[in-house]
Amino acid sequence: MLNNYLKIAVRNLRRNKAYAFINVAGLSIGLACAMLILLYVKDEVSFDRFHRNGPNIYRVVSKASNGADVNYMTATGLLQGPRFAQNVSGIKEFVRVNSGNRDIKTGTDIKSKELLFVDPNFLSVFTFPMLNGNPGTCLRQPHSIVLTADEAKRQFGTTNAVGKTMMIKEEDAFVPFTVTGVTANCPENSSLQYNMLVPFTAKEEQMQNSESWFTFFLSTFVVLDPHADPRVVSNQMTRFYERDARAIFTEMLARYKQDPNQPMGTYYLQPFADMHLSTNLSATNGLQHSSNPIYSYILSGIALFVLMIACINFVNLTVARSVKRAKEIGIRKVVGSDRRQLVIQFMGESFLLCGIAFILAVLLAQLVLPLFNDLANKRLSLSYLLDAKLVAGYIGMFLLTGLLAGFYPALVLSGYRPVETLYSRFNLKGKNYLQQSLVVLQFTLASFLIIATFTIYAQFDYLTKADLGYDDSNVVLVSKDNMRHTEAAAFKAALLKHPEIAMVAPKNGGNWMTGARLKNDSAIGFNYETVDESFLPALKIPLIMGRNFSADHPADSVQSIIVNEAFVKKAGWTNPLGETVNFNFENNHIYTVIGVIKDYHFSALNEQIRPQLFTMKNTNPYGMFYIKIKPNTATTALKNIEQDFHQYFPLSPYEYIFKDAQNLRAYESEAKWKQIILFSAVLTIFISCIGLFGLSVLAAEKRTKEIGIRKVLGASVQHIAAKLSGDFIKLVFIALVAAAPLAWLAANRWLQNYPYRITLNWAIFAGPALLVVTIALCTVSFQAIKAALADPVKSMRTE
Incomplete structure (x- = not known):
């Protein structure tokens, strides 16, 4: 029986190539978009989770309350790491990290490059695999240096660089540094990014001076005992800090004539894996790739939009085509098929289409991945698909899409009464409210994104063209x-x-x-x-x-x-x-x-x-x-x-x-989001329009005889085209009315992030509205004009 269902499904797809193409194209684009964004989100939430000690690594951070304001600080001074490690139970060891540029001389060529200054135990605390050298001892000597594999190849043409020397400027002279280790390149999903590691050094008088509590310029990490409670350790840190630094803090306030009631602040621990997506304690002071969870939320919303629109197309086109398959369903019921079998048949067709779309989506995602990486400033690869959780996510996406796209049509089609279908008396009852609602929903989503695109473009244009108050040209x-x-x-x-x-x-x-x-x-x-x-x-x-x-x-x-x-x-x-x-x-x-x-x-x-x-x-x-x-x-x-x-x-x-x-x-982030939202808007309007085109084709087929009668009675081509297009354009107008207030609220909230911003006006909404209506009108009018130009004699003979 399953073989029979498959043959019928393939035969139906062959006979209705345009319908199959529209459904498969929409689903594959929606799935490819969702796949790429799932890759992005997976990469974001996986940051810094590859370190063996990861669950026990914390960053030392602080906050100070001044009335209603709370100031958070991610930088520390020289003393936080060593003094907390010595005096607070539960802390096993500490690592300080700071970045800085140094001049490096290669022959006669001098270039400035960024180095990461770290404590000697850096490679023992963090997991960066060593290719050459001992992670426990390679940073103990003052003029030692550890390179990544790529940097070793750039400097010496080989990763076997241990023992070789590099000339690095200290003060006013170039000093030889000996390569004592080579590590693998830093993973892309690491906040710690380096090409060269050198030992962090501090003068003894600085370490003995209590004012070094307040020289905020580096990041300090601690490794806790697995059984230690971070909250208890944080409280102990603050109590020790208040005892140890109170006197010098009061003295400094008096010396610099600061408010004597100024709070000292409190120290606490931030989980290392939380830095990347933190909004108030982001990755800074020698750390990179700080992000914001809002990006993942926005992209996930876009993926949901595009996938919903693709599924809406599937449901609309399948239900609209149901009239043409009514006799087939009637015959099946007469010869003994029950509703369960019909549901299985139509669900099978839905999963077959989804399967084809899924395969095409993987190919499409691979094709556009370089462009997506450029837009998202990532280096993602579809090899991430080998991750068990991600594979499970894609399988879940496939099953959910197949169910969403096929369940309702299967339920409707399997419920037809055989007497009505066999005598050609069947028609969809009512006003097709569900179909119309779905068209409104997908164009509401598309209109929302297009208005968002216009808003972002206008703000970006303002940021890059506004009068700065000075002349930056030449x-x-x-x-x-x-x-x-x-x-x-x-x-x-x-x-x-x-x-x-x-x-x-x-x-x-x-x-x-x-x-x-x-x-x-x-x-x-x-x-x-x-x-x-x-x-x-x-x-x-x-x-x-x-x-x-x-x-x-x-x-x-x-x-x-x-x-x-x-x-x-x-x-x-x-x-x-x-x-x-x-x-x-x-x-x-x-x-x-x-x-x-x-x-x-x-x-x-x-x-x-x-x-x-x-x-x-x-x-x-x-x-x-x-x-x-x-x-x-x-x-x-x-x-x-x-x-x-x-x-x-x-x-x-x-x-x-x-x-x-x-x-x-300074506006690279805005430029990237401008492009991402633009592509999203183009995708949504494209998928919406191919669905609208499919519906207009089926509507014209359904009204072939009506069109013939109207022409015989003297109706013009323009009148018939307007009649066929009008029903769809009304739905687009309703979608615009629904999208406008939602887009205004979202745009207004987004613009609040900028102290200097555009003012929302009618043009930002009129432009997208005109664009959406024009595109929709062109989409449906093509088929409407084609139907209106058909020979009325042939139309009258059509049943």
Whole structure:
């Protein structure tokens, strides 16, 4: 009997190739989308779970409450690891991790590369398989270095690199480091990513100084005894910290004139495997690949949307085709088939289609995986399918899809009465409310995603094209760490000799943040910038009050500062010129405000403009140059910049980036999501439209005789086409009405994450509405016009 069911199923598919194609195409696309997103979610939840000690590894983190605000901190100082390990029961050992860049010399070539500075037991605590070397001893010597397999091949052409040396810059000289081990490459689903490991070192006086509790710059991990309770250990850590650091904390508050009631904060333990998806304690300070669970939720929702739309297509098309199979069902019932057998037959056909779609989905997923990896910033592989849980997930997806797509049609088809079907008196009763509701649902989902796409595109366009308050065009950034002012002046003078270079402005490297005191003894935090007199003119940052720094005023390099509007507002000044700021961390050095600049977006537009203070202080080092070049001279200018750089700084690596390109990098996440949502919207509208096309074909076949009569009575092609299309377009309009408020709520909530954002308006909703209606109209009108143009004589003869 099963063989007979299979033959009938295959014969039906052959006779209805268009119907089969639409169902298989929709299901395969939906399944492929779900497969890829399941890969993504599986990768996200598997982060950092491969370490043997994983369940017992925790990161030391802290929090401090200040009224209603709670500040979380993932960084620690030098002392947290060793002192907690010595004084808190339940902690077996600790590991400190910090990342930093060092110059590496290979022959005459010098490049800056990132190193991970770790305690010697790093490779004993974390599971990174060793290819060569001893994990317990390879990091004990001060000038030892451990490489990954790829880095060993890059440096020496082989993974057998133990005993070889590398020249790494320390202070002002290159020092030989000996390779003592080679590990396998870091897995992609690891928050700890490195190419080179070197031993973490701290001076003895730093370790004896209790102020090192508060030098927050690294990550500290501890390994607990398997029987220890993390909550009990956390409480013991906080109690010991309060005893050991209370005196120095109080002294530091008094020294820097801080609020004496400021809380010390409390320490607790965060499970290592929780870091990747944590929203308030993410992977930072030498850790990478921090993520947000919202991404998995959004992608899972998209997968559900696409799969639901594909299943809706299946149900709609199968029920709509049921009229054509009514006689077959009647004959089967007359010759003795019961309802159970008919249900098995139609469910079998559903699973056959799902099976074909599943095979095609695997092939399609493999084909588009490189594109998906690029969009999601992953390196996923379908080899993940070999994972037992994932295989079970896909089998479950297959069974669920087959049941969802086939159960209702099988139930409807098996319930036909044989007398009505054999005498051709059968028709679907009522208004087909279920079918219409499903069409509305799938177009509601598609419209929702298209509105989301328009919103994200509009916000991204705003972020990348908004006025930043300064001119970032034709500005080249060149980095050089710890540069004295005399060195910067000499290099600047050399660059300005080239006619294609308009201006040169040195500035501190990185992002300096600090705090100071005002006249009323209140504290203020700000971004601390060290520049020269060329910085503001080079970037065309407008002064709204006072004057710029000037070489004609020697005091500018000692006691003058310029602040932005946000600083003035935060300080509560009405007349900022002449106001003073007390740098209590510089022995109460007093600086005087000589100018106020207009606020500009020195950070990305997804951050609020913060108070900013500029100084020309000659003892602060510079870290980079802002080089303004003339338009259309980039090739020559970059060549001359590089030549001069190597002449003045022969032992430093040369790297550059254009400022406008750097600004765009700040929105890489938005750019990725823009593409992901766009592809999702295209998929949903495509699957919805092929389903709509299939329904329009079946509707036209069902009304063939009616169309013939209308033509004979004088109806025009346009009238008939409008009549056939109208029913479907009404459903699309209902879907748009349902999608609009849902999309507005979601878009409005998403935009709240941006301090600078677009305003939702009618155009963001009108555009998608017009697009959806146009696509739907084109989809159904093609078949409607084809039916209207048919020969009425042939139509009248059709039963």
